[in-house]
Amino acid sequence: MSEIPVEAKNRVSIDRPAAVGWFSLRLLAATGVKALVNSLIGTQTGRRELLAALDNGPDSKAPFPRDGTLHLKDTVWVDYVADIGDGFDATHSVAWLIGRDYLFLKEPGEPVPQPLLEQPNVEPDADGGPPESLALPRADLLIFGGDQVYPYATQADYQSRTFQPYYAARPWGSCDPHAPDDDPGGRPLFVIPGNHDWYDGLISFVRLFCQFDPRRWIGAWYVQQPRSYFSIMLPHGWWIWGVDVASEDDIDPPQLAYFQAQAHRMGPDDRVVLCTAKPAWVECADRSDSDGEETLLSEAWNRLAKIAKLANDGGVPVFLSGDLHHYARHDGADGKQYITCGGGGAFTLGTTMQPEKLRIDEDQTAARKCEFPSIEESKAMRTGAFAMVRRHKLFCAALGCVMLYLLWLFQTSSHGPSADAASRTAAPFLTVVRSSLGDGLWRLVSILVTSPTTTTVFAVILAGFWGFASSGAKRGGARWKSLLLGFFHFLVQIGAAILSAILAAAVLDLIVSGGLLRDLLLPVIAIGLTTLFCGLAFGTYLFFANAAFGWHEQEVFSSQAIQDWKCFLRMKIDKDGLTIYPIGLRKVVTTWKPTLPAEHAPRPNAMGRAVARIFASDTFAVPKGATHLFSPAEALQPHLIEKPIVISRGIEVQEITGLAGSLAKVPEVTTT
Known part of the structure; x- marks a missing residue:
């Protein structure tokens, strides 16, 4: 090896950034x-x-090249x-x-x-x-x-x-x-x-x-x-x-x-x-x-x-x-x-x-x-979507907070006077509707009808799920499929948030009798659980949509940031x-x-x-x-x-x- 002279050295800084976190x-x-x-x-x-x-x-x-050398070789x-x-x-x-x-x-x-x-x-x-x-x-x-x-x-x-x-x-x-x-x-x-x-x-x-x-x-x-x-x-x-x-x-x-x-x-x-x-x-x-x-x-x-x-x-x-x-x-x-x-x-x-x-x-x-x-190797890779929570904790926490906020709006709206007023208006018609829908779905409909804030937030979040499903759909796919899959994903996330809230309350009932401490710990534990469950639901949705319909290919793999x-x-x-x-x-x-x-x-x-x-x-x-x-x-x-x-x-x-x-x-x- 020839010795490198010490003169004529360029001082250069080399950064070594991590892979892009696409769900940041x-x-x-x-x-x-x-x-x-x-x-x-x-x-x-x-x-x-x-x-x-x-x-x-x-x-x-x-x-x-304009120096005209390559084509002469x-x-x-x-x-x-x-x-x-x-x-x-x-x-x-x-x-x-x-x-x-x-x-x-x-x-x-x-x-x-x-x-x-x-x-x-x-x-x-x-x-x-x-x-x-x-x-x-x-x-x-x-x-x-x-x-x-x-x-x-x-x-x-x-x-x-x-x-x-x-x-x-x-x-x-x-x-x-x-x-x-x-x-x-x-x-x-x-x-x-x-x-x-x-x-x-x-x-x-x-x-x-x-x-x-x-x-x-x-x-x-x-x-x-x-x-x-x-x-x-x-x-x-x-x-x-x-x-x-x-x-x-x-x-x-x-x-x-x-x-x-x-x-x-x-x-x-x-x-x-x-x-x-x-x-x-x-x-x-x-x-x-x-x-x-x-x-x-x-x-x-x-x-x-x-x-x-x-x-x-x-x-x-x-x-x-x-x-x-x-x-x-x-x-x-x-x-x-x-x-x-x-x-x-x-x-x-x-x-x-x-x-x-x-x-x-x-x-x-x-x-x-x-x-x-290969195709088989690619199919095996997409199971990495289940690790969404481990890789993108802040994204999953934000998703969980959004779903908890929607639940909170439903909860507060259900106790408001507007919900009672709705039941006194057009009573004969509403009685028929309520008997057809059942108490749970009737309460949801009455909240959406009587609470503009809840209705707006509900519509925006649901539109977001529909838009996300549409963005990951295969080209030329029927629009109704993306609407249906987006709505299904929305319901799964709502279910994950409800489960998190129920578990958080159950855990606190075991360790805290009540009072201010319980009120402070409830949102903390609920957010932690929704981060886990909503993140797992999101990863499961990506895997299922890709494996069953070929949708969300970019999201399934970008969420993993596979470098190999x-x-x-x-x-x-x-x-x-x-x-x-x-x-x-x-x-x-x-x-x-x-x-x-x-x-x-x-x-x-x-x-x-x-x-x-x-x-x-x-x-x-x-x-x-x-x-x-x-x-x-x-x-x-x-x-x-x-x-x-x-x-x-x-x-x-x-x-x-x-x-x-x-x-x-x-x-x-x-x-x-």
Whole structure:
């Protein structure tokens, strides 16, 4: 190992935030407001049109990179990763693998321990992996496929959740300690925004990623795109197009004109890998008899297909997207590949809702060939929803308090004079109604009729349950189903609150005879019990709705914040065509050892490990030639999700066989 000189050190702080808690009360409120604002004005801000107007130079329609080097190479390696900036452990585990000089793999499904790197400027060569492993060289180009940060776009979260994990994974491109100060041996990075990047109208995204001059660095990677979409010319007639569909599957006129110009640059046999932030092809399988819903889903695909059709006839053999936090591949009857790969760091989403068959249009279908995690593994994961109380205590407590408040309103209203007045008005009619409904339901109806406050609160809470059920319903589902399921959930929560109140009173009757102490303890115990029972009821509802109807897939998995089961793609383009290596990581690393002396930021010592973890931060003096700031305490063990797919320029799909053995140490793999 060469000694790293002490001069030219960059002082860098690396935060290590915990995974986003999607049921945090503050986050729910803030995200809801931002989503509402984005839905109202997000794509109306004209941000993309403004970028296009500013990028009006003589080479504004030229493909990237503008230095014109990648398409001159004989072989180019490309990494694709999407849905990235969440908790440090998951994001950095993927970034750490992407940042290495070589990635070692074996047969599909076989985890391969990667070398542990104790020194900050040492990278193993192609022979440094486990025996009989395949060494894939580092990528020449990195693509972020959407949703670069969670929960929403702010410059602070971009820095702590995305930029810093990638900087720590690869501060310098080469191990040369004498590299020039203005060139850390970097590689180009291209980015398309997802819906989370659009939550602020694309403001932060533009500031951080759409700065061509001067060049903006993220560790060993640099951005050079002036717009939120791009076209990259690669060797042997291959291109990569990155499309910005905004948050409403919208493609603006300047973007359409841009890709029309790119299509005119293509040769007659050129091929395009089309990247988008939303897998519109998956929605094609969710059509229903509802005309409005079918039109919406068809339009999402039609807008993307409009870009694809600009290429030569049949010139888009591969569609890539993230958004759904797992890996799934559908193989079209015409040989086209539809790949969803959104495992860059965000919470894992199960694959149970991935359709077996897509209908791309009236005469084209695609069959599901592979998914990660598997369907059975995904079904097992959703049982974690029962642990709602353990993971989200404040949310469950707030839910319980809301239900107790509603019970309190019913209780106080039932003793008020208005309820008695109601029974004296229209007595003959009300007598008939009361005999039909029974005393309990009659009391409820009379309270709602005679107490405006109770009625209003009741209606608002019930509407909230209906709205929540509707938001988690499958596309195209009948509205009455969501109303019925929402009302059922509401009744279950009311029942949980009643049970909590009864148990609280029973417990106090055993330990306190009465008086002020009982009055003070009753709400405390009742809130504690409703936190438990209402939280358990909420988790049970999520599990039941997902298992029985396929609803609330996002909520079932976001409530668990599963960090494992990550994935990304490494692709090779050479004279034989395009080879796609789908790479999975079943378990991320949660303990990292600094490879340089680190100054640890103060951590709260009286608030528990969970709170301390949120504020974890380290400061490093990073010298030239440092290739990583952390080493995993235990080896990361990625694996091939499935056999690599080879697509020739004629869109003929093949599979690589025999990865081990004679091909184990050959970085430039060819088909057999």
